[in-house]
Amino acid sequence: MDSKFCRVFFTLSALTFSITFSHQQDEQKILLVSFDGFRWDYIYRVPTPHFDYIMEYGVHVKKVTNVFVTTTYPNHYTLVTGLYPESHGIIANDMYDSTLNETFSLEDMKIYDSEFWEDAIPIWITNQIAGHNTGAMMWPGTDVKIHEEFPTYYMPYNESVSFEDRVAKVIEWFKLKKPINLALLYWEDPDEMGHNLGPDNPLMDPVISDIDSKLGYLIKELMKEKLWNTVNLIITSDHGMTQCSGEKIIELDQYVNPNDYFLIDHSPVRAILPKKGKFDMIYAALNNAHPNLTVYKKEDIPERFHYKHHHRIQPILIMADKGWTIIQNRSSTFMLGNHGYDNEFSDMHPLFLAHGPAFKKNISKDSMNSTDLYPLLCHILDIPPMPHNGSLANVEELLSEIVPIEIPHSRTTPQNDVNLSIYKVQSYAYFMGVFLGSVIVIVFLLVFLKHLTHSQMPTIQERNAEIAQPLLWS
Ligand SMILES: *[C@@H]1O[C@H](CO)[C@@H](O)[C@H](O)[C@H]1NC(C)=O
Ligand SMILES: *[C@@H]1O[C@H](CO)[C@@H](O)[C@H](O)[C@H]1NC(C)=O
Ligand SMILES: *[C@@H]1O[C@H](CO)[C@@H](O)[C@H](O)[C@H]1NC(C)=O
Ligand SMILES: *[C@@H]1O[C@H](CO)[C@@H](O)[C@H](O)[C@H]1NC(C)=O
């Protein structure tokens, strides 16, 4: 009878304890997924039951303004740093750094030179400095040594690894003895097919359906592994895609001699490095060359692009109108779908959905900036953000109220003020929890002590006293 009483007591104490403290002590976990080139409106064109499911039980932001240039590497690095490309240094998929006399090129995966990445400290490093573990599955930059560090667990980039294998590894990392609290998962489609087919092509429909199935697979696996209710799943992308055509071609060789400059970058926004003494001639020849080509001197690039203050941005930037392609000559290749254009074009915008304990349910928000994701991630993980260009205040309405909160880390980013009033509600609930928990524990203790005085079992009394103590003073 005594041992039964003890079991009941232990169980109830443990329950009270865990209910009272679970929200405070459970580490929040995040799985950030990028489906490369998933345009914001793809979910409206074919049935996407799994995306719908996340929206209904989570949050949805309809318009995400990503960063210029709207290409893969600059935007993926912005998502994990909160910085504009001019500040994080990955200003394009293809770059030339005159200080280093080095090129960076996605085409032949010449991306492993650490110095290109080290203007910023990405979130996995900050997370690890804070004592946590990160798992990175082929997210751009995560297999590069940055500031002498790699993610705690990562896989070197390998396009051939299936989505299922990537998911399996990420789940394994969440379940390790030293588990991760942050996972970054990258998948190449629908970008690849979007380039090849063009987004207007009806053949894109099955491609989008396939991504929805992949998301369904991910949800199913998380449920199977009992991670679905504890992991905050964020589904986003780096950019959208727009339709191009063979009629909308700007051929540079018609206007300038290819021997007079270096052409850097492959997006519809191209960087031009004139050879010595050729700047004025090149600028004059390109400016007004074609009605669908905008030509900027570096210092005249519009402020709204936040794309000016970096030495890797070349002296002349040329930008095609939506759907137009800039090539060197008629034998150069062009694609039926492309991105990289002005980040004001809605076709360039990615999607954003999230589900999990940190997020509200069944709500949508009209707009956000992709730079705001970084402070949101740091806030959920409770790690101090590095200086950044986003704002937590712009996205905190997405958060449920159970996210553990201390005073936000204004130390590093005093410009991003956070309205603390919602947390007052939360801490009131917290103290009520502690109070009620304590009352229950005290009542049980009294009953128990009364019981003990009858049964005279000092050893049990000692043990229970140890366990009960922290409850009473907490
Ligand atoms: C830059 O590197 C190339 C080889 O990659 C070399 O030919 C060239 O001389 C270097 N330029 C400068 C200014 O060091
Ligand atoms: C890439 O992944 C595929 C499929 O898992 C594997 O067969 C191949 O050996 C990997 N390549 C490298 C370089 O690791
Ligand atoms: C291309 O230029 C023409 C002439 O200025 C203009 O009418 C058209 O709208 C431009 N196309 C785009 C996509 O901006
Ligand atoms: C055409 O442009 C490509 C680069 O896109 C270049 O490699 C090729 O030499 C050029 N061809 C001619 C005939 O200029």
Ligand SMILES: *[C@@H]1O[C@H](CO)[C@@H](O)[C@H](O)[C@H]1NC(C)=O
């Ligand atoms: C989500 O909200 C819609 C109305 O906005 C409602 O019809 C639906 O039942 C809600 N779903 C859940 C799961 O609460």
Ligand SMILES: *[C@@H]1O[C@H](CO)[C@@H](O)[C@H](O)[C@H]1NC(C)=O
């Ligand atoms: C995006 O950032 C700009 C510049 O900081 C700001 O003016 C705008 O309000 C932000 N948009 C949203 C939706 O928060």
Ligand SMILES: *[C@@H]1O[C@H](CO)[C@@H](O)[C@H](O)[C@H]1NC(C)=O
């Ligand atoms: C973006 O943030 C960085 C780091 O705080 C800062 O140096 C830079 O001036 C910011 N850019 C803008 C446009 O505010």
Ligand SMILES: *[C@@H]1O[C@H](CO)[C@@H](O)[C@H](O)[C@H]1NC(C)=O
């Ligand atoms: C903070 O938010 C509350 C309600 O959400 C509002 O009443 C209060 O004025 C806000 N305070 C500041 C400083 O913005």
Ligand SMILES: [Zn+2]
């Ligand atoms: Zn991309």
